[in-house]
Amino acid sequence: MERFITKTTLPPDEVLSEIYTKYYEQECPIGAFPHIIQRVAQTVHEAQNLPMEFLCFIACGILSGTVGKSFRAYNAVNAYTQDANLYMLGLGASSSGKSASAKILGKRLLSLEMEARLEYREKLLKKKSAMTKSIEAFEKLGESSSEEKKAEEPQEDEKLEDPSFIVMNATSEAIAQKMAENGGTVFSLCAEARSLLAIVGGLYRKEGDDTEIYNSGWSGESIRQDRISRGVAEIRKPCLSILWLVQYDAFRNIMVKNENFVASGFAGRFLFFRGPKDIPIDKGLKIPLDKNVMEDWDKMITALYEFRRNKGFQRIQATPEAAEIFRKFHNEQVELMNNELKSVQELLGKARENAARLAIIFAIADETEIIDGRIAENACKVIKYSLYNAVEFYTSGLLVRLEQRREKMESILRKKDGRVRISYFQQFAKIFPDEIHNIVATFPNLYALRKESNGTYVLLKEVYPDPEAEKAPDAEAEDDDMPF
Numbered sequence: 001m002e003r004f005i006t007k008t009t010l011p012p013d014e015v016l017s018e019i020y021t022k023y024y025e026q027e028c029p030i031g032a033f034p035h036i037i038q039r040v041a042q043t044v045h046e047a048q049n050l051p052m053e054f055l056c057f058i059a060c061g062i063l064s065g066t067v068g069k070s071f072r073a074y075n076a077v078n079a080y081t082q083d084a085n086l087y088m089l090g091l092g093a094s095s096s097g098k099s100a101s102a103k104i105l106g107k108r109l110l111s112l113e114m115e116a117r118l119e120y121r122e123k124l125l126k127k128k129s130a131m132t133k134s135i136e137a138f139e140k141l142g143e144s145s146s147e148e149k150k151a152e153e154p155q156e157d158e159k160l161e162d163p164s165f166i167v168m169n170a171t172s173e174a175i176a177q178k179m180a181e182n183g184g185t186v187f188s189l190c191a192e193a194r195s196l197l198a199i200v201g202g203l204y205r206k207e208g209d210d211t212e213i214y215n216s217g218w219s220g221e222s223i224r225q226d227r228i229s230r231g232v233a234e235i236r237k238p239c240l241s242i243l244w245l246v247q248y249d250a251f252r253n254i255m256v257k258n259e260n261f262v263a264s265g266f267a268g269r270f271l272f273f274r275g276p277k278d279i280p281i282d283k284g285l286k287i288p289l290d291k292n293v294m295e296d297w298d299k300m301i302t303a304l305y306e307f308r309r310n311k312g313f314q315r316i317q318a319t320p321e322a323a324e325i326f327r328k329f330h331n332e333q334v335e336l337m338n339n340e341l342k343s344v345q346e347l348l349g350k351a352r353e354n355a356a357r358l359a360i361i362f363a364i365a366d367e368t369e370i371i372d373g374r375i376a377e378n379a380c381k382v383i384k385y386s387l388y389n390a391v392e393f394y395t396s397g398l399l400v401r402l403e404q405r406r407e408k409m410e411s412i413l414r415k416k417d418g419r420v421r422i423s424y425f426q427q428f429a430k431i432f433p434d435e436i437h438n439i440v441a442t443f444p445n446l447y448a449l450r451k452e453s454n455g456t457y458v459l460l461k462e463v464y465p466d467p468e469a470e471k472a473p474d475a476e477a478e479d480d481d482m483p484f
Contacts, residue, residue: 023336024388025381028053028273032378033060034365040297043290044104049280050097054090057273058101059297061088061243063361065187066109066301068165069239070308071364076318076326076356076371084360085241087218089193091248091393092275098245099191106189108298109166112305116163123160163309169196171204172213176223176235184238186217193244197254201261209258211266214240218269242270251393262394268347271354271382272389304364316363318356322376326352329380333387342441343402347390355383405431406439409458410446418463421455 030038033056041055064086073082092098166187167178178186190196195203202209216223217240224234261267307314318326330352337345359371359379366375409431413420425431436458440447448459448467459467 023341024391025385026388028056028385029378029381030056032381034362036293036296036300036365039290039293040105043293044101046285046287047289048097048100048104049282050101050104051092051276051280053273054092054097054101054275055105057088057090057271058105058243058245060271060358060361061086061189061241062106062109062301063304063364064088064357065166065189065241065243066304066308067364068185068187068241068308069237070304070312071314071316071360073316073318073356073360073371075320075323076359076376077323077330077352082353082356082360083220083239084357084364085218085239086354086357086361087214087240087242087270088244088273089242089251089270090245090273090275091251091389092245093279094247095279096275097280098275102189102191102243102245105297108301109305112302113164113166116309120160120162120164127160169199171199172210175217175240176213179217179223179235179238179240184235186238186240188240188242188244190244193246194250194254196244197246197250200266201254201258209260209264209266211261211264213238214242215264215266215269262344262346265346265349267390267394268350269354270390271358271386272393273386274389300365314369316360316369316371318359318371318376319373321373322359322371325373325376325380326355329355329383339441340444341391343438344391344394347394348387351383351387354386355379358382402435402439402442405435406443409436409439410460413447413458413460418460419457421457422449423455425458 030041030052033041037056037059040059041052044050044055045052064084067084069083069085071084073084076082090098162181165178165182165185166189167175168188168190170178170188175186175188188196200210200214204210213223215221217238220237220239222234222236223238255261255267333348333351337348341348355376356371356379359375362375362379363369363371368375408429409425412425412429422433422436425436426433437449440449440458446461448461448464450457450459450464450467461467
């Protein structure tokens with residue numbers, strides 16, 4: 001016979017959004033960023049009243065997009081190598097300084113890109129003009145001897161390559177096309193990514209989202225796209241860097257609601273950062289930018305841009321100490337993925353690799369070819385803060401669904417003496433095993449799993465405080481095949 005167990009209030013320290021806060025940095029670790037990034041962020045912050053967090057993360061994004069795959073880390077993660085391409089997503093309210101921060105820090109890079117495009121177009125026009133004149137001269141020869149014709153024939157010169165690599169609101173097909181034209185390396189820079197997130201979410205698709213090329217662009221897996229209008233675009237070892245800025249409501253309405261963004265690993269590739277909770281007031285202070293600091297920043301961007309354009313390549317070596325720091329950092333995340341943070345484990349899976357990639361950016365900013373223990377430790381601090389943001393952002397959407405499932409599961413447990421076989425929930429309540437495991441792992445003080453001879457059971461700890469010691473009721477006494 002069933003008996004009803006009185007429902008207890010969920011302890012405040014077990015509320016999902018609060019569970020996460022104890023594991024990660026909750027304040028942006030500004031001091032972990034390289035000195036030049038701190039300096040440029042500080043002078044822009046003081047002169048333009050823009051958030052330090054935005055400026056530090058955006059500076060890293062600009063550096064990542066500038067270098068592409070010109071720098072590569074060795075020995076940071078076992079036998080694997082890492083490029084310096086990062087996926088970065090900044091969230092903030094309207095007027096919080098997103099666009100202004102990107103504009104001022106990206107000004108030099110965008111200027112170099114524009115100059116290169118203009119130079120390319122001028123060369124292209126000159127080439128077309130020369131070809132036209134040569135053809136006209138050749139046609140006028142008419143009766144000339146074959147030797148004269150041969151002398152006047154237009155000569156082929158070297159193929160011109162479009163040097164541009166920055167794209168804004170582009171579809172995946174456009175990004176693939178640009179990659180094919182530019183050696184596989186592209187920088188997606190967008191200061192207002194609302195429409196871009198909608199495109200990735202499947203705006204122009206009949207079914208599913210549009211994350212495949214982004215997942216491959218991060219990992220370097222080969223891409224092949226067949227399109228009737230554009231033909232075949234095949235990119236070996238693509239390298240996509242992303243810096244997107246968006247308002248909170250767009251993130252909630254597009255990214256959080258699209259469960260595949262998490263399940264596919266797309267969201268887990270990003271470094272998340274945020275603007276201030278309150279819009280800063282204008283204090284009326286007239287503080288100029290530090291010209292020396294801004295010149296140093298522009299010189300660094302220019303040197304890295306030219307290094308990339310000239311197809312330069314630099315190895316960045318990680319010391320054994322750095323590799324050990326990355327390994328321990330990875331194991332910390334794995335422990336959380338298997339237990340308390342199981343419900344959002346996809347957000348944590350790329351943590352070590354992102355830390356290694358960020359460490360490359362830190363090494364570049366410090367003008368060193370070595371990732372030592374200090375750089376590795378600082379990179380892990382920033383990634384921890386990013387993970388805290390990611391988990392908190394996503395729990396704003398996941399919490400509702402998880403809590404609904406948890407309440408439904410607990411209601412069934414209380415009606416059936418606190419012990420129910422896991423298959424029962426799927427059969428009669430449409431709560432699937434992976435969801436059950438996530439709930440139990442997230443709330444270990446409330447529930448437990450126990451394997452028995454006839455299946456795995458969910459236990460309410462209020463009834464079974466010591467699941468391993470308690471004896472299971474007689475199997476025949478539980479009507480596990482009838483709906484509640």
